[in-house]
Amino acid sequence: MGMKVYMDYAATTPVDPRVLKVMRPYFSKKFGNTMSLHSFGREAKKALEDSREKIAKVINANPSEIIFTSGATESNNLALKGVAFANKKKGKHLIVSSIEHHCVLDSARWLEKQGFEITYLKVDKHGLVNLAELEDSIREDTILVSVMHANNEIGTIEPIKEVGKICREKGVYFHTDVAQSFGKIPIDVKKMNIDLLTASSHKIYGPKGVGFLFIREGVEIEPLLHGGGHEFGLRSSTVNVAGIVGFAEAAEIARKEMKREAERLTKLRRKLERGVLKIKNSHLNGHPIKRLPNISNFWFDFIEGEALVMYLDQKGIAASTGSACSSESLEPSHVLLAIGLKPHQAQGSLRLSIGRFTTKKEVDWVLKVLPEVVERLRKISPFKGKWS
Amino acid sequence: MRKEFLPYSKEIIRHFKHPKGLGRIKNPSAIGKAGNIICGDVLWCYIKVGKNKRGEEIIKDVRMEVFGCIVAIGISSLLTRMVKGKTIEEILELTKDDILKKTGPLPPIKVHCSILALDALHEAIYNYLVKKKRKIPEKLRKVHERVVNTLKEIEKRHEEFLKLEEKLR
Numbered sequence: 052m053g054m055k056v057y058m059d060y061a062a063t064t065p066v067d068p069r070v071l072k073v074m075r076p077y078f079s080k081k082f083g084n085t086m087s088l089h090s091f092g093r094e095a096k097k098a099l100e101d102s103r104e105k106i107a108k109v110i111n112a113n114p115s116e117i118i119f120t121s122g123a124t125e126s127n128n129l130a131l132k133g134v135a136f137a138n139k140k141k142g143k144h145l146i147v148s149s150i151e152h153h154c155v156l157d158s159a160r161w162l163e164k165q166g167f168e169i170t171y172l173k174v175d176k177h178g179l180v181n182l183a184e185l186e187d188s189i190r191e192d193t194i195l196v197s198v199m200h201a202n203n204e205i206g207t208i209e210p211i212k213e214v215g216k217i218c219r220e221k222g223v224y225f226h227t228d229v230a231q232s233f234g235k236i237p238i239d240v241k242k243m244n245i246d247l248l249t250a251s252s253h254k255i256y257g258p259k260g261v262g263f264l265f266i267r268e269g270v271e272i273e274p275l276l277h278g279g280g281h282e283f284g285l286r287s288s289t290v291n292v293a294g295i296v297g298f299a300e301a302a303e304i305a306r307k308e309m310k311r312e313a314e315r316l317t318k319l320r321r322k323l324e325r326g327v328l329k330i331k332n333s334h335l336n337g338h339p340i341k342r343l344p345n346i347s348n349f350w351f352d353f354i355e356g357e358a359l360v361m362y363l364d365q366k367g368i369a370a371s372t373g374s375a376c377s378s379e380s381l382e383p384s385h386v387l388l389a390i391g392l393k394p395h396q397a398q399g400s401l402r403l404s405i406g407r408f409t410t411k412k413e414v415d416w417v418l419k420v421l422p423e424v425v426e427r428l429r430k431i432s433p434f435k436g437k438w439s
Numbered sequence: 440m441r442k443e444f445l446p447y448s449k450e451i452i453r454h455f456k457h458p459k460g461l462g463r464i465k466n467p468s469a470i471g472k473a474g475n476i477i478c479g480d481v482l483w484c485y486i487k488v489g490k491n492k493r494g495e496e497i498i499k500d501v502r503m504e505v506f507g508c509i510v511a512i513g514i515s516s517l518l519t520r521m522v523k524g525k526t527i528e529e530i531l532e533l534t535k536d537d538i539l540k541k542t543g544p545l546p547p548i549k550v551h552c553s554i555l556a557l558d559a560l561h562e563a564i565y566n567y568l569v570k571k572k573r574k575i576p577e578k579l580r581k582v583h584e585r586v587v588n589t590l591k592e593i594e595k596r597h598e599e600f601l602k603l604e605e606k607l608r
């Protein structure tokens with residue numbers, strides 16, 4: 052077989068060797084518990100607090116506002132449920148966008164079962180939320196608005212600065228999930244009026260199983276995990292020092308290389324898109340400009356995504372799809388449906404997401420193989436040039 | 440093989456990787472269609488009917504066109520291998536269990552792919568018999584009615600879904 056090409060960086064990324072290097076001592080040599088008084092504990096505690104500082108710097112937060120968690124799913128659960136339960140007295144209404152990650156949407160649906168009311172914001176054909184609709188949706192009893200920074204499937208970047216401004220004016224907490232954008236495009240919690248922010252380590256070349264929730268000083272929130280009082284009492288559980296040290300290193304590298312890397316990836320992405328869109332009956336999903344440097348989402352008429360991904364896999368190319376056939380529920384991606392794709396169009400979707408180790412040569416390989424695979428599937432499709 | 444795809448049996452993956460009998464037949468004796476783009480997979484079955492030495496009608500050639508997933512492609516390929524050369528009577532006796540015996544266990548949500556493939560084949564035979572103005576066996580008529588009703592049901596459900604969606608907006 053020829054090349055192996057990983058184009059699923061939006062799903063997860065490999066740990067950067069520089070990250071792995073700084074993590075190593077924290078498994079067996081510097082293994083202390085951050086709560087212990089002795090030197091082992093103090094060593095771990097120092098590593099934890101240094102990491103907190105590094106992370107805070109990336110988003111212009113104070114270190115004491117960073118709560119380490121097990122990942123973005125936990126952070127989003129904590130943000131929604133924690134804020135909802137701590138602010139019951141103020142109200143029972145939350146607003147989330149309809150293209151949030153499942154961990155936000157499912158938390159919202161669970162809160163509905165607990166008696167909270169949720170408004171799901173529509174998006175336009177590019178995946179952008181409507182600010183006027185947001186403003187209209189905010190009520191007296193609204194306690195939280197959650198709008199992601201960049202969408203994980205189509206890469207569209209939401210106007211979170213404007214969302215933050217509206218929320219601050221209305222006195223409503225604003226939470227944003229930046230799992231896809233953290234370390235890739237600039238984020239400033241102060242300038243953007245962000246009250247809570249979710250990020251994850253494994254999307255930025257750090258280890259899996261680590262994330263954080265930024266909670267602005269003064270935000271009322273209840274913990275999900277009770278116990279030893281770790282993380283300012285907001286997230287009990289012995290701290291994953293090695294993971295956190297790795298996350299902080301990954302974040303620092305991303306911060307330092309952000310500008311250059313974003314430019315490089317944008318160039319590669321454009322090359323990829325120009326090539327892919329030469330395929331007949333192919334379309335680009337997401338916003339043409341307001342999009343992450345590394346995510347491209349397409350749909351191809353008359354073919355199905357799971358088969359497409361698997362034939363690409365045979366050629367060594369790793370990608371993903373929003374097709375119903377590849378999901379447990381047999382429903383196509385909620386994001387693609389929300390931007391107005393018909394189910395049979397979403398069936399033929401393909402996400403290619405590039406990253407730090409993507410090369411021009413790899414893009415060329417994909418541009419050689421993909422048209423062949425699409426053609427192969429179209430040959431066996433009952434639909435020839437039209438849906439009938 | 441990557442682990443994520445392991446729930447699919449070896450036989451399905453084998454057929455998916457090197458599919459046989461997919462595509463179109465020029466001047467087929469009949470075509471059968473099953474599935475709907477609204478719910479996902481669509482399978483079209485082309486048959487060429489001929490006669491064997493004993494003068495019985497057999498499927499001389501069969502091909503499938505697939506808009507669908509790994510399992511739909513795998514099963515379509517496998518089914519064409521299973522039925523080529525078989526008499527119409529033999530094919531009418533086929534059930535999804537006969538297919539599942541060959542594929543090995545499928546994820547429960549993918550079992551409908553085997554029904555869909557068989558439906559497309561049976562529909563092709565139904566259309567062939569109708570074209571030849573032959574008597575339609577009771578069993579086949581029932582299959583045909585179910586296929587047609589399922590399509591209607593899907594369309595109705597889809598319309599309701601769209602209306603509900605509209606209302607929620």
